Amino acid sequence: MPDTNSTAPQGNRFNRSLRILSTSDLSGIEIGLTDVVSVVEQAYRALADGVSVTPPKLTVKPDDGHSVSYAMLGRDGAREVVAVKTSYKHGLKLDRDQQHYYTALTLYDDTTGLPIAMMDCGRIGSLRTPAVSALLARECAPPDARTALVVGTGTQGRLALPFLLTTLPQIDRLLLSGTHPDGIRAVREQLAAHFPDRDVDLVTDLRAAATEADVVLATAGPSTPAAIEADWLKPGALCVLVGHGLEPSTLHRADRVIATSAAQMAVTGTDMADGSGGFPAVDAEFPEVIAGRAEGRTDPAERIFAYNSGLVVTDIALGHRFAELAIAQGLGTAVPLWQ
Structure with a gap:
């Protein structure tokens, strides 16, 4: 099939191939990693400036909880790109290697009205999410932060430390809580690939590790036995919740709550709700913090809970960046879907 989009996403303006x-x-x-962080930060700034739009995600989950699916629509005003992201995971109660997970992103050029690309969104999410956590840490970690603890060794845990060191290079002690040998190995391999002079210590006493950590990144899967409680945290500690690994008390007893989106937290964070299904008030949404219109941290000693739910505008921005790079390299297949 002829390659009609050989230089950049804009190449689609004269045809309807996807x-x-x-x-x-x-x-x-x-x-x-610096490029990824920059793209994600730009997406948050555009959202805070009101030029981007990200409605709440739609969720479908059967009563028995064996699967979950999401649909997210958004527009990146800085790049003038509209996109739809879908996410489907089957076998939530099964071991990780028995689960099925598919996520896709479809991009449209909002200056020409023509399609750009449809892509697997797995790598986008594996980069975007830890980049957001690293930005949260940059803005909300205590000023003298030196120790970081990552809980979980799955997709989100494997790049958590390289991204964290990209935004907080002063962190000099890295701790990891995990039980899967392959995951632990992958965490170490990713750290060595990006920061070959650094190493991570595997911890067996989660409570002791949590009491020492200035930054806690909870990235574990839903079956994890790890559950850090509020009483374990030192004054000034920052907890970032990406997946699982924190007890609801870390949210409800926090001195300050930051969320990428309060609405998203209410939809996807129901396991952190109190007995009546409620959440504490969100003190600031992260796009406003990035834009300098709200404070991430207001006191060195306050314990902060940050909820990283991932907004589709960050997927759009990073997906578009990948589309630029892929098309410039002649990758992918042009499909005349609407011809």
Whole structure:
């Protein structure tokens, strides 16, 4: 099939072909951690400036809880791109290797009205989410932060430390709580790939590790036995919840609550609700913090809970960046879907 989009996403302006970018197409694209952080930060700034739109996500989950699916629509006003992201996970109660997970992102050029690309969103999410956590840490960690603890060794845990060191290079003690040998190995491999002079200590006493941590990144899966309680945290500690690994008390007894989106937290964070299904008030939403219109931290000693739910505008921005790089390299397949 002729390659009609050979230089950049804008190449689609004269045709209606959809560029399909597979997992393998995206896996070989090189992109630096600093580049990812910059793209994600720009997406938050555009949202805070009111030029981007990200409605609440839609969720479907059967009564028995064996699967969950999400649909997210958004517009990145800085890049003038509209996109739809879908996410489906099956087998939530099964071991990780028995689960099925599919996520896809479809991008449209809002200056021409034509399609750009449809791509597997797995790598986008594996980069975007830890980049957001690292930005949260940059803005909300205590000023003298030196010790970081990551809970979980799955997809989100494996790049958590490299991104954290990108935004907080002063962190000099890295701790990891995990039980899967392959995951632990992957965490160490990713850290060595990006920061070959650094190493991470595997902890067996989670409570002791939590009492020492200035920054806690909870990235574990839903079956984790790890559950850090509010009483374990030192004054000034920052907890960032990405997946699981924190007890609801860390939210309800926090001195300050930051969320990427309060509405998203109410939809996807129901396991952190109190006995009546309620949440404490969110003190600031993160796009406003990034834009300098709200404070992340107001006191060095306050314990902060930050909820990283991931907003689709960050997927759009990073997905568009990958589409630029992929199309420039002639990757993917142009499908005349609407011809």
